Amino acid sequence: MYIAVISGKGGTGKTTVAVNLAYVASQHEPVYLVDLDAEEPNGHLFFRDRIEWQGEDVVYKKLPRIDMDICTRCGKCQEACQKGAIVVGKRTVMVFDNLCHGCMLCAYVCPEKGAIYEEKKPIGYVRWGKVSDTLDYYMGLMEIGELSATPVVREAKHKVPGDRLIIADGAPGASCPVVEAIDGADYVILVTEPTPFGLHDLQVAYEIVSHLGLSAGVIINRYEENSPYEPLEEFLQKENLPVLARIPFRREIAEVYSRGDILSEHLPEIKEIFEGVYQKVVKRP
């Protein structure tokens, strides 16, 4: 079973939910926690010295390189490239690595055999390790300044074996890396906060989830019992989105999080909340 946790808005508690759900679930069954927030993977920070790192794979992007002795400057590569990443001049050919998506169409259309060849550039890595007998952690980490985290997310997902419950911490926002993270998920948990910002970004993220036809539920973080945010409640009702949990807004919770501690390990009532989420999502009929 593959469960993806996303949020639309950053900082709503996506990683908190993924880490705590994985922690609680691992007391019932073996779990892989997969950090697909490859621009800023933070899940491992909450396990710190408990992780025994076991391996690492480098993720590469293909880039075209030109053999100027063979190239005839015919310009077919420039004509074919949709990204404007290759420019053919009279004497030289320039490749703009930051615009290149690595499709290698240029090499395919090149009439001179060997004039365009591939070079691999590392754009990140996938690293994995053991937290406990029932909890393994996988993480994708993108090199700073790359075009997009999507290829790293894709590699990290491919790397995870399919023999356990998988809980994935997705990327914030609602663009391509998020689609990659939730693609094929059995269930998507959307984490939000009861503010106009949280609601706005939840709606955008939910648009992708419903377009892909995935089952989903919502966790409201920083919930204030005596002042619920009505527009959020109305949206959830209208879309028939189940509320899996409401995590209260309390300074104590923020403090435990600040220290990098796992909430469910220190606050029994939070553990209970995630037990409930586990039962609702993983054990649902």
Next chain:
Amino acid sequence: MIQVAVISGKGGTGKTTLTGSLAHYFQGKIAVDGDVDASNLYMLFSPEVEEKHDYVASKKAVINPEGCIKCGICKDVCIFDAVKVDSDGNYTINPFACEGCAYCYYACPTKTIDMYDEKSGEYYWGTSYRGNVAFAKLFPGEETSGGLVAEVRRVALQKSLENPEKPSIIIDGAPGVACPATSSITGTNYVIVVTEPTVSGLHDLERAAQMIEHFGIPYGVVVNKWDLAPEKTEEIRKWCSSRGVDFLGVIPFDSKVVEATRMAQPIIKAFPDSPAAKAIMDIIAHLEEKLTF
């Protein structure tokens, strides 16, 4: 005229809370909502749209089922996993995954793949009580878009240059360290990084710092919710001084911030006497010493 970007490695650290207050204080300057994936800044000002532009990031491929001989070459050449085949052997392209490279279009032996322009977002030039706001919306599921960030910034810059007063530009940047984040800061004169005193905040600050230093832009750090972990705040202060980075100030954990966000108002407007608003005013004073807006 200067351009200042506010970013945060990690999302949700209070980037838009600070930018909203800066935009409220520096009325008449141009505010840019560059967090196009999850645009929130503009919501604080409900700008009236004066200009609307389409954003076409790339083309997308589509298979015409009529001529398809189900050879599967398109699937073999696609490095983005965008070509799907169903149980009947019919090939389709998932527009969310397609990055528009056109390899399949070139490789298809029966020429039954077309490339079409796909609008992947919109950007706007608007006006509000505080002055002009440029903002954008990336359609859900589109390719990560530094390009749209660049477009919305271009509009703001063009408008500033057309204006005899050449107003400065304040940008709410994209989080993270990929192309949208680099597009948010490139060419700016100063970057403000908002972080929080948490293990994640520190980790992401370090990555954001590497990105900014790559561009050689001067920058300063603001710690939001500093009092949740004073010892970590101190750690960040020391990190700044050892790295030669400006420490611009701290904002306390304050429930009024949430309340102001609920009201969709900048905190210094909604609750000017709150501890967080006062702290932000101190940060603004500090900024005004440093920069000429």
